[in-house]
Amino acid sequence: DQQVKQNSPSLSVQEGRISILNCDYTNSMFDYFLWYKKYPAEGPTFLISISSIKDKNEDGRFTVFLNKSAKHLSLHIVPSQPGDSAVYFCAARGDQAGTYKYIFGTGTRLKVLA
């Protein structure tokens, strides 16, 4: 039972355009969400996060949007650069009190074309 879903396994975007990566979750009790980027043969690196009390968080070229009613999270990258080509994982903090677990999606492979 996948509680955090990334339904697009891959995405290709032209350099300079906007990349939009999507993530859906099933549990309305999730209260903290994160995006990670992963290059081959490296560990995931943290990109940006958002608390459930907000609907938007921005950091440079990266913006995360949270739509709680739709249980939907998206990451916008503007403008996209070839170095952004990587696998992107969304994650959500588990729903139980005192939980330590972050639940990850299956990832979306982004390819930015020069």
Place this chain on the structure above:
Amino acid sequence: DVKVTQSSRYLVKRTGEKVFLECVQDMDHENMFWYRQDPGLGLRLIYFSYDVKMKEKGDIPEGYSVSREKKERFSLILESASTNQTSMYLCASRPLGNQPQHFGDGTRLSIL
């Protein structure tokens, strides 16, 4: 900067062997985690620890055990390695609260 170090980048072992994967973090984080990453399956949690000598099962603990004798070190043990445990293994650490996890560079383990 947080540093999470995994002892090996690549490892080849034989079926039936006992395999140890080591992870060390240098930021005094309370929480440590072991994941495996497989194509199409994302990151799946094997075990985690929220304190020294404390451990909890994740989503796929079968065939694995862990040890946390010191705060900075978290070891993953494959009791009797099998070919279906061939995977990329990722260690992570995190302080208390809503904070991002920091990952090591991973160990690509092949079981022959």
